[in-house]
Amino acid sequence: MTLSEEDYIKAIFLLSKDVEKGISTNAIAMQMDTKASSVTDMIKKLADKGLVHYKKYQGVRLAEKGRTYAAKIVRKHRLWEFFLVEKLNFTWDEVHDIAEELEHIKSEQLIEKLDAFLDFPRVDPHGDPIPDKDGNIAKVDKVLLSSAKKGERGIVVGVKDSSSEFLRYLDKLKIALGKEITILNKEPFDNSVLIELDSHKISISALTANNIYLKTI
Amino acid sequence: MTLSEEDYIKAIFLLSKDVEKGISTNAIAMQMDTKASSVTDMIKKLADKGLVHYKKYQGVRLAEKGRTYAAKIVRKHRLWEFFLVEKLNFTWDEVHDIAEELEHIKSEQLIEKLDAFLDFPRVDPHGDPIPDKDGNIAKVDKVLLSSAKKGERGIVVGVKDSSSEFLRYLDKLKIALGKEITILNKEPFDNSVLIELDSHKISISALTANNIYLKTI
DNA sequence: ATTTATTTTTAGACAAAGCTAAAAATTTGT
DNA sequence: ACAAATTTTTAGCTTTGTCTAAAAATAAAT
Numbered sequence: 001m002t003l004s005e006e007d008y009i010k011a012i013f014l015l016s017k018d019v020e021k022g023i024s025t026n027a028i029a030m031q032m033d034t035k036a037s038s039v040t041d042m043i044k045k046l047a048d049k050g051l052v053h054y055k056k057y058q059g060v061r062l063a064e065k066g067r068t069y070a071a072k073i074v075r076k077h078r079l080w081e082f083f084l085v086e087k088l089n090f091t092w093d094e095v096h097d098i099a100e101e102l103e104h105i106k107s108e109q110l111i112e113k114l115d116a117f118l119d120f121p122r123v124d125p126h127g128d129p130i131p132d133k134d135g136n137i138a139k140v141d142k143v144l145l146s147s148a149k150k151g152e153r154g155i156v157v158g159v160k161d162s163s164s165e166f167l168r169y170l171d172k173l174k175i176a177l178g179k180e181i182t183i184l185n186k187e188p189f190d191n192s193v194l195i196e197l198d199s200h201k202i203s204i205s206a207l208t209a210n211n212i213y214l215k216t217i
Numbered sequence: 218m219t220l221s222e223e224d225y226i227k228a229i230f231l232l233s234k235d236v237e238k239g240i241s242t243n244a245i246a247m248q249m250d251t252k253a254s255s256v257t258d259m260i261k262k263l264a265d266k267g268l269v270h271y272k273k274y275q276g277v278r279l280a281e282k283g284r285t286y287a288a289k290i291v292r293k294h295r296l297w298e299f300f301l302v303e304k305l306n307f308t309w310d311e312v313h314d315i316a317e318e319l320e321h322i323k324s325e326q327l328i329e330k331l332d333a334f335l336d337f338p339r340v341d342p343h344g345d346p347i348p349d350k351d352g353n354i355a356k357v358d359k360v361l362l363s364s365a366k367k368g369e370r371g372i373v374v375g376v377k378d379s380s381s382e383f384l385r386y387l388d389k390l391k392i393a394l395g396k397e398i399t400i401l402n403k404e405p406f407d408n409s410v411l412i413e414l415d416s417h418k419i420s421i422s423a424l425t426a427n428n429i430y431l432k433t434i
Numbered sequence: 435a436t437t438t439a440t441t442t443t444t445a446g447a448c449a450a451a452g453c454t455a456a457a458a459a460t461t462t463g464t
Numbered sequence: 465a466c467a468a469a470t471t472t473t474t475a476g477c478t479t480t481g482t483c484t485a486a487a488a489a490t491a492a493a494t
Contacts, residue, residue: 004451025472038452040473045450057459057472088330098324105318113305221481242442255482257443262480274442274489 003104006073007032008042009051010103012062013070022059071135076111077103078124078131083114085125092125093167126167127158127177127213143216145181145193146209153182154214161211169208174198181214220321223290224249225259226268227320229279230287239276288352293328294320295341295348300331302342309342310384343384344375344394344430360433362398362410363426370399371431378428386425391415398431 001009011031015023025043029036047054051066062070080102084090090098105111112133115121122138123129131137142157156179159166170176174197184201185194191206204212218226228248232240242260246253264271268283279287297319301307307315329350332338339355340346348354359374373396376383387393391414401418402411408423421429 002450026470034451035453036472037454037474041451084327088327088334090326090330094326098322098327101322101324102319105315107315107318109307109311110301110305110315113307117305219480243440252483253442254444254484258481 001069004042005046005049005051006069006104008039008046009062009066009070010073010077012052012060013067013074016062022053022061024059028060068135071131071137072133073103075131075133075135076105078128079111079114079118079121081124081126082118082121082130086118086121091167091171092162093164093171095125096162096164123158125177126162127156128162141215142213144210145183145195145204145212145214146191146206148183148193148214148216150183150186152216153180154216155180156212157215158213159211160213166211170212173202173204175212180217218286221259222263222266222268223286223321225256225263226279226283226287227290227294229269229277230284230291233279239270239278241276245277285352288348288354289350290320292348292350292352293322295345296328296331296335296338298341298343299335299338299347303335303338308384308388309379310381310388312342313379313381340375342394343379344373345379358432359430361427362400362412362421362429362431363408363423365400365410365431365433367400367403369433370397371433372397373429374432375430376428377430383428387429390419390421392429397434 008028011028012023015027015031025036025039028039028043032039043052043054043060046052046066047060051063051069053061053063077099080099081095084095084098085092115133121130123140127140127142129138129140140157143154144160145154148154156175156177158177159170175181179197182196183193184196186192187194187203191209193204193206193209195202195204225245228245229240232244232248242253242256245256245260249256260269260271260277263269263283264277268280268286270278270280294316297316298312301312301315302309332350338347340357344357344359346355346357357374360371361377362371365371373392373394375394376387392398396414399413400410401413403409404411404420408426410421410423410426412419412421
């Protein structure tokens with residue numbers, strides 16, 4: 001499995017997260033910042049290897065083989081992110097690009113030993129679940145802040161957008177994993193949300209609220 | 218700098234270790250398990266980039282730029298090896314291939330934080346010195362066991378061959394970094410060396426003795 | 435000092451992965 | 465339902481790094 005093939009498989013895996021249908025060529029091209037024609041070429045190769053199911057113009061789905069392979073890459077990515085934050089003192093907005101490289105290191109033994117060294121973490125620094133060694137992913141129950149109702153309370157358990165810009169913005173707002181939030185009001189005009197956080201009231205834009213996951217309590 | 222270019226630069230760096238003259242095309246091909254013609258091609262590219270000095274048929278030398286680049290790769294390799302042994306409990310014969318992949322991870326910040334996390338180690342698990350962040354390497358004074366004189370004593374501080382086969386053989390002999398060795402006798406017939414180790418007398422072949430470094434005391 | 439052997443380089447091909455531009459299929463809009 | 469717009473695929477080219485086989489240069493040997 002080449003570096004590039006791994007990147008494609010992972011991209012398809014991540015795009016399949018909430019989607020039932022086949023993933024479109026363009027969606028993959030977008031996600032990977034490449035051209036649709038390149039995607040078509042690669043998909044054919046992956047189909048030949050039995051990693052994806054593909055019929056022309058019908059989009060692509062992961063085959064079981066491809067799904068577990070992808071989950072293992074994601075496992076590596078998230079374990080390395082956890083390592084970077086917990087052991088090397090990186091911040092949550094700095095780790096993605098480095099983990100993007102580390103996720104391709106091949107040794108199974110390495111990743112199992114790393115997992116043990118980290119004491120078997122369940123989620124990465126952005127709250128995303130770490131697949132187990134067989135590629136199974138625990139379902140985390142969480143709702144978007146944007147869909148929580150007035151009066152509800154919750155703990156921040158994840159983010160949808162984990163770009164460094166967004167994460168640094170959350171730092172500025174003092175929003176972090178584990179923080180408790182109460183929804184005081186929702187403004188119908190622009191869908192902004194008034195919340196209470198650390199005994200302060202702050203207003204959160206709809207866009208921001210749509211990228212924060214809560215576990216309601 | 219591509220993966221492949223990094224591999225070549227590192228190979229040339231390691232081959233230049235004890236050699237003054239230019240490194241031959243064949244030597245590089247041997248070291249990297251590739252063909253001489255491929256080496257010639259790559260050397261030209263590296264020369265174009267100012268990383269090596271090259272005149273046809275004259276072998277190749279690292280330019281200063283190439284030397285420090287290579288030293289940084291070696292730094293990364295050896296720091297990762299140290300991490301694998303000290304933190305993840307790998308044995309010294311298992312770490313080379315994994316470090317071979319890890320050494321290509323790009324982030325400077327990563328390697329400085331790793332260095333701090335490991336508490337600034339000076340040598341890797343095989344006794345090889347870890348270059349500093351600017352690519353300087355401390356000269357370790359050490360002699361081959363094969364060249365030590367009868368009656369001398371020393372501490373094992375390194376190995377020349379760090380193949381897993383050799384390292385596992387040393388494990389079997391109970392020879393490890395830090396062990397004290399006394400040279401009891403040298404056999405002129407086959408250049409084998411009789412040593413005392415842990416109050417036992419054992420005989421070491423010339424080949425083995427030629428791959429163990431001592432610091433005499 | 436030539437011939438022989440070895441080493442190194444060149445020339446030409448190939449596979450991987452990407453791109454552009456054009457063609458084909460599908461979807462959308464009226 | 466059919467023309468227009470969009471998406472996807474194909475065809476052909478490029479770059480990177482590799483290889484084989486042949487040619488050129490250097491080193492070794494008698």
